[in-house]
Amino acid sequence: MFRPLWLLLGFTSLALGIAGIVLPLLPTTPFVLLAAWAFANGSPRLHAWLLANRSFGPLIRNWEEHGAISPRAKAFAIVSMAGVFAASWIMGAPERVIIIQAVILPATSLFILTRPSGPKPPAA
Structure with missing residues (x-):
């Protein structure tokens, strides 16, 4: 019914x-992860295809x-986030945009930096 x-959602x-x-203002990773989640719910075949993708598979x-x-x-x-913030500042973005970025980008950075980096390789 919801397929x-x-x-x-997956294709979008x-x-x-x-x-x-x-496009520097549009994040790739969250959208690819959302696509993988949507495909896992709607089409195991498309989820498997995305996992097999050379670029996105390892990330997912x-x-x-x-x-x-x-x-x-x-x-x-x-x-990338620092670059977007700097570009916004240099190009004279409206103050409300700078304030929104000054709040959201550090919070997003903190979330990213506190995630694990992945499995540890097995000891030799």
Whole structure:
């Protein structure tokens, strides 16, 4: 009954995630994770396809299995947020936009930085 809604949410989220690769204000990772969750509920085949994707698969598996974000993804996210904030400031964004970013971006950064980095490699 809800399958079409899960698929719509999955495809919309995936499209936004892909757009976020080239649009600096649109985050990729949360949308890809949302797409994976929606596909897991609506289409095991599409979920498996997304997990097999060379670019998104490791990110999704790391999150689904460990609630983790890789150190590289953490660094990229923090640097991107700092860059967006700096660009907004330099370009003279309205004060309310700067205030909203000054509240939301550090909170988001804190969330990202407090997530585990992934499984520890087995001891040799």
